[in-house]
Amino acid sequence: MTTKTIKPWLFLMPALIIYLTVIFIPALYTMYLSLFSWNGVSSSKVFVGLNNYSDLFMHDTVFAKALKNNLVxxxxxxxxMVGSxxxxxxxxxxxxxxxxxxxxxxxxxxxxxxxxxxxxWAWLYNPTQGFVNKLLxxxxxxxxxxxxxxDPKTALYAVFIAAMWQGIGQPMVLFLAGLQTIPQDPYEAALIDGAKSHQSFWYITLPLLRETFLIVIATTLIGSMKVYDIIYGMTGGGPAESTQVLSTWMVSQTFKFANIGTGSAIAAVLVLICMIVIIPYVYYTTKKSHV
Structure with a gap:
């Protein structure tokens, strides 16, 4: 290999080493652990193959609820969130x-x-001193x-309102950036032709925001699958496991119940779902950049 071909790899090497050691190798090790039954302490791991995955989908009712909550x-x-x-x-x-x-x-x-x-927001929802009940x-x-x-019937939706209050700023800023790149000429031409404001929005604004929508939808989908901290902080997955999502149930299985194999299997499922979203997004954006 010549110096010309080696030099690009030398520039990529620091980032590549960090990526391999922090993301890629731990991800492979997690996949490996998902094939075992292990409590994280004993020196021996029992190979169970795909039993951890089958138990999740066939017998774990909380996993099914967590998957449903992620979908909701x-x-x-x-x-x-995107509409607002x-x-x-x-x-x-x-x-x-x-x-x-x-x-x-x-x-x-x-x-x-x-x-x-x-x-x-947990204080806002406090049943006796909280602002929400006092306002009502x-x-x-x-x-x-x-x-x-x-209340299991309202807990997930109450947490989602708090998450929406926190997260609405991201799509707003992205849409603002997209709106400010749209030229005024199409709107002026539509106004001369007698188009109403809702027609300009439907036939001019939305089509010209297509690329922005792609970014917003992709990041929102990934964020909704990885949600953890706000649920953990407000309910911890309760009451009666009604607010469990994949990430919180993964942490519970791994660290609370010491089921490393099951927790790793949940992590693998979560990665697979995120990849289903990310791969088409990367393929589409890459394809568009080469057009």
């Missing part, structure tokens, strides 16, 4: 007084730690007050 979270994120982010972006893209301040206000929660948000009481809706995080 994903649908809520793609509809409510787009609506805020459209509003704050207009020439409003103080729009820069409002952009910062709506984006600020996104930079906060998930545990900080979880702690704050002030509005004469005492019959709506309840222990939001202690």
């Amino acid at each position: 979270w994903m649908i809520g994120s793609l509809t409510l 982010g787009l609506a805020l972006a459209l509003l704050l893209n207009k020439k409003l007084k103080g729009r820069i301040i409002f952009r910062g206000v709506f984006y600020f929660p996104y930079v906060l730690s998930g545990i900080v948000v979880a702690t704050g 009481t002030m509005l004469g809706l005492e019959h709506w007050t309840q222990a939001w995080l202690a």
Whole structure:
């Protein structure tokens, strides 16, 4: 090999070493552990093949609930969070007084730690001293007050509202960036032709935001599958395992119940689901860049 062919690899080597040691090799080792029954302490591991995977899908009712909750979270994120982010972006893209301040206000929660948000919203949902129940009481809706995080029927949705408050800033900023790249010429031509505002939005804004939508949807999907900290901080997966998602159940199996093989199998399933989202996204973006 000549110096010309070796030099690029020398520049890539530091990043490649970090990637291999921090991500790739641990991921392979996790896949390896998913084939064993091991408590993480004993010196011997019992090879069980794919039994950990079959137990998850055939016998683990909490895993099924966690998978369902991830699906609910994903649908809520793609509809409510993305939709609200787009609506805020459209509003704050207009020439409003103080729009820069409002952009910062709506984006600020996104930079906060998930545990900080979880702690704050847990107090808001406090059944006796929380703001939510006190506000409902002030509005004469005492019959709506309840222990939001202690009821299996409402806990997941209450946590999602907190997550939506925190995460809405990301799609808003991405949509704002996309909106500011759209030229005004198509809108002026549509206005001359007598197009209504909703027609301009449907036939001009949405098509020209296609690339932005692709990024927002991909990041939202991946984020909804990896959600952990805010659920752990607000409910810990309870009550009655009603707010368990794949990541929280993986941590419980691995560190709480010392089922390293089962926890690794859940991690492998989570990686597989994320890859189903990431690979088409990378393929599409790569294909578009070579057109």
